[in-house]
Amino acid sequence: MMNYSNTTKWKLLTLVMVSVLVFGGLFALLSNKNKGDENHKLETKIVELETKNEKLSKNINDLNTSIQATANSPKGEELSKDITNVATKFVELYPYYDIEKVEDKKKDLLQIATKKVADSIVPDDMITSSKKTLETSSTNQKGEAYSSDPTFKSRYESSTIYTNFVNAKQVQYFAEVNYETESNSGDTKNTVFIEFEVTNNDGKVLVSDYEIKYLK
Structure with missing residues (x-):
C-alpha cells in the first residue's frame, strides 16, 4: 500500500x-x-x-x-534686384518727415508699397493737418497738426537689414533703422525696428505688409 x-x-x-x-x-x-x-x-x-x-x-x-x-536666370536676377531696391527705399523713406513734404512722402510710398501700407504710414488726415498748420501761424491748434512744432523734421541716417528668403516672389525683412530728428527742443538720434515683407504680384514689386517692433 x-x-x-x-x-x-x-x-x-x-x-x-x-x-x-x-x-x-x-x-x-x-x-x-x-x-x-x-x-x-x-x-x-x-x-x-x-x-x-x-x-x-x-x-x-x-x-x-x-x-x-x-x-x-536673367529674369530672376532682375526680380531679386527690384525686390532689394524696394526694400532699401522703404527703409530709407519710413523715418523721413518734413511737414512741407508730407504729401510727397505719400506719393513716394505709393511707388514702392501697397495703398494699405502707404495709408497706414501717411494717412490722409496727416496731409490735411500738415497743410492747415502751414497755413496758420498758430502752433498749438488741437487736432490740426501731428506735431505741435512745425519745424520738426526727421531724416534717415543708417540701417542694418536682415533678410529671410521665403521664395522667388516673397522676401521678408527685419531692419534696424537709425534716424535723426531736429526741432525747437533740439536734435536727437533715434532707432526704430521694422519687420516688413516685399512681394512680387503680377510683375509689381511692393512692400505688402509691415510692423513696428518695440524691443523690451
Whole structure:
C-alpha cells in the first residue's frame, strides 16, 4: 500500500513538472511572438518614416534647385534686384518727415508699397493737418497738426537689414533703422525696428505688409 502511494506521488510530481515545462514553453513562445509582432510593427514604422524622409528631402532639394535656377536666370536676377531696391527705399523713406513734404512722402510710398501700407504710414488726415498748420501761424491748434512744432523734421541716417528668403516672389525683412530728428527742443538720434515683407504680384514689386517692433 505504501509503495503504491509513493508511486502515485511520483506520477503526480512528474505530471506537475511536465505541466510547468509545457506552460513555461507556451508562455515563452507567446512572449516571443508578441515581441516579434512589436518588432515587426516597429520595423514597418521605421520603413514608413524613412520613406517619408526621403520624399521630404527630395522635395526640399527640388525646391532649392528651382529657387536657385530662378534666382540665377536673367529674369530672376532682375526680380531679386527690384525686390532689394524696394526694400532699401522703404527703409530709407519710413523715418523721413518734413511737414512741407508730407504729401510727397505719400506719393513716394505709393511707388514702392501697397495703398494699405502707404495709408497706414501717411494717412490722409496727416496731409490735411500738415497743410492747415502751414497755413496758420498758430502752433498749438488741437487736432490740426501731428506735431505741435512745425519745424520738426526727421531724416534717415543708417540701417542694418536682415533678410529671410521665403521664395522667388516673397522676401521678408527685419531692419534696424537709425534716424535723426531736429526741432525747437533740439536734435536727437533715434532707432526704430521694422519687420516688413516685399512681394512680387503680377510683375509689381511692393512692400505688402509691415510692423513696428518695440524691443523690451
